[in-house]
Amino acid sequence: MVTDCLFCSIVGGEVPADIVHSDARTIGFRDINPQAPVHVLVVPRRHIVNASTVSERDGADVTAMLMAAKSVADREGIGGEDRGYRLVFNVGHDAANSVAHLHLHVMGGRPLGWPPG
Numbered sequence: 371m372v373t374d375c376l377f378c379s380i381v382g383g384e385v386p387a388d389i390v391h392s393d394a395r396t397i398g399f400r401d402i403n404p405q406a407p408v409h410v411l412v413v414p415r416r417h418i419v420n421a422s423t424v425s426e427r428d429g430a431d432v433t434a435m436l437m438a439a440k441s442v443a444d445r446e447g448i449g450g451e452d453r454g455y456r457l458v459f460n461v462g463h464d465a466a467n468s469v470a471h472l473h474l475h476v477m478g479g480r481p482l483g484w485p486p487g
């Protein structure tokens with residue numbers, strides 16, 4: 371746990387969140403400023419800064435994040451072949467990455483279009 375990390379505080383239960391998924395390595399909670407009808411952030415319990423800092427030692431956490439995202443999508447009703455969803459890792463300034471704790475955006479529930487705005 372890293373002091374002054376918002377998502378570490380959510381993992382630790384010190385900051386409230388609408389948690390929709392929890393397992394040994396990850397939690398998932400609804401984004402406070404949703405950009406789609408379903409917008410969940412999946413984060414590792416262990417502090418990792420962002421996708422550009424991921425190394426082999428983080429492999430189990432990253433795999434768990436992808437499995438958690440699929441579980442969330444299925445439970446939210448957007449996982450079927452006739453639906454679909456977007457998974458996003460923002461990295462750095464130009465991507466408007468605002469929280470330095472790795473998180474996977476799970477977004478869906480409407481046609482999202484491509485490229486994103």
Ligand code: AMP
Pocket residue numbers: 376387399400401402403404411459460465466467468469470
């Ligand atoms: P990013 O721009 O990829 O760093 O995404 C950070 C996301 O965290 C944004 O979509 C914010 O809306 C979201 N966020 C910030 N604070 C909270 C919070 N307390 N609970 C849930 N989501 C949050």
